[in-house]
Amino acid sequence: MSRTLPTPSRRALVSGAASGVAAGTVGAVLAGSGAARAGSAYSPARYRGHRLLGASGRHLVGRFSYGVTPALADQVRAAGGARAWFEAQLDPDAVTDPGTDAVREWWPSLSRGATELWQRQRSGVEGVWEVMFDYQRWVLVRRMRSRRQLLEVMTEFWENHFNVPVNGDAQGFWRTQYGDAIRAAALGRFADLLQATITHPAMLISLDNVDSTRAHPNENLGRELLELHTVGRGAYGEDDVKASARILTGWSVDMWDTFQPEYRRKWHATGPVQVIDFSHPNADSDGRAVTEAYLRHLARHPATARRLARKLAVKFISDSPPDALVDQLAQVYLDHDTAIAPVLRALAASTAFTRAVGAKVRDPGEDLVASYRALDVRLTAPPDGDAGDEYAANALLWQVDGIGTKPFDWPRPDGQPVDNEAWASPSRLLASMDVHLSLAGRWWPTQGAAYHPPARWVPRFPIRFDLLVDHLSQVLLHRRSTVQLLEACCLAVDVGPRERITRDHGLVRWNMPRLLTTFLDSPAFLTR
Known part of the structure; x- marks a missing residue:
């Protein structure tokens, strides 16, 4: 009884x-x-x-994965311990991941190109919104199965930072490839990641740059690039937004036909530009070079370094990380030419991280x-x-x-929150x-x-x-x-x-x- x-x-x-x-x-x-x-x-x-990881090892592995399981604990021990596992995870190509890529075959349209997806929608075979449901399912299953847990965590982090919602229409034709581009650069250099995302067709469509011309620059992408993706509010003014938009004119997509990316030189607004402390003569009708220089400058800007450092600290440590730690992480970022791995390494080695057990709510x-x-x-x-x-x-x-919320369903360009309050x-x-x-x-x-x-x-x-x-x-x-x-x-x-x-x-x-x-x-x- x-x-x-x-x-x-x-x-x-x-x-x-x-x-x-x-x-x-x-x-x-x-x-x-x-x-x-x-x-x-x-x-x-x-x-x-059961053989358990120590408290510090469980904290490290748990914070940089989607949950410590007996199987993951075995992988950690095989790697030589939690710190060794973490170091190996920073180089995902060196981590074998059998069977994870094959999951994509469960949803065949995730491997179709933008033109084919558009043709299938136009002929009534399959709507892009259906493909985006499959994309959301795929990322969830991938996070469950992948042995490259840190890569998946960071891919999600950057997809939210550079948010292109899956619940739109036209950007959906490129949204899967956009996620692939982010995953490929998620543990590399932020400067490369910034170039890959801002000039990607999905981003260009989502923030209306496809219609931005020299006569009528659309400020959406130019503004969000500054406010959300790099330096943050307070570091720029309205004149900077206008110049930012002019730099990005010309980057477009062949909308409602092939959906293939195009650079339209006739649409690019030439003439001198200045954004914060970046200046360029911008004399060439092909503005791809000035875009590259501009994005490279923003990626290395101290305001960008500090903003990214704080956001990573909020994600992995606490909602109110110590200012001294944020400054330290920002300096690591600048000292390593925007490389992401050294910042994560310094974050995980900090006293603030060690003390942050149980401080972050799962979304x-x-x-x-x-x-x-x-x-x-x-x-x-x-x-x-x-x-x-x-x-x-x-x-x-x-x-x-x-x-x-479903993955990447956040409708605004600021992306899903990483703080506790939103999910508690x-x-x-x-x-x-x-x-x-x-x-x-x-x-x-x-x-x-x-x-x-x-x-x-x-x-x-x-x-x-x-x-x-x-x-x-x-x-x-x-x-x-x-x-x-x-x-x-x-x-x-x-x-x-x-x-x-x-x-x-x-x-x-x-x-x-x-x-x-x-x-x-x-x-x-x-x-x-």
């Missing part, structure tokens, strides 16, 4: 969880008012079954990907046509949307809880996904419940159980800490989803 334990109110559970997530603390989501008295009744047991995409990884859900290729909507590889897009609301928490329970219960999606059966989560039968909790904590959270976590698990499934779990116990027969969800709903899981 199960032991009856005091149960806190649902309001207490939700409010406590939300406040814990917002603060970035590692505690109990579900522990109620009994936490203060829990020391003796809920002393955690120790199940000897909806990170939450969903980490949930699939933690539960070790194996996906298979979806079938073609509408029948594939119920398959996990397709349905996960609706799951992440239910939590908060009670409504977000409840949405995450709902998805966690659906996955843990194997209830949805049901097709194209291989879940572990309930008994698979139990390392041996019989087993004491507190030992099972410690085992699951190691597998799902990559850490030992705590007083608060054990109490939360006992309350969630109405089982006593020392209760004996057998194969026909009610926990195994029908209540395992609630137990697994307790781990996924904890701040230890909801934070990076």
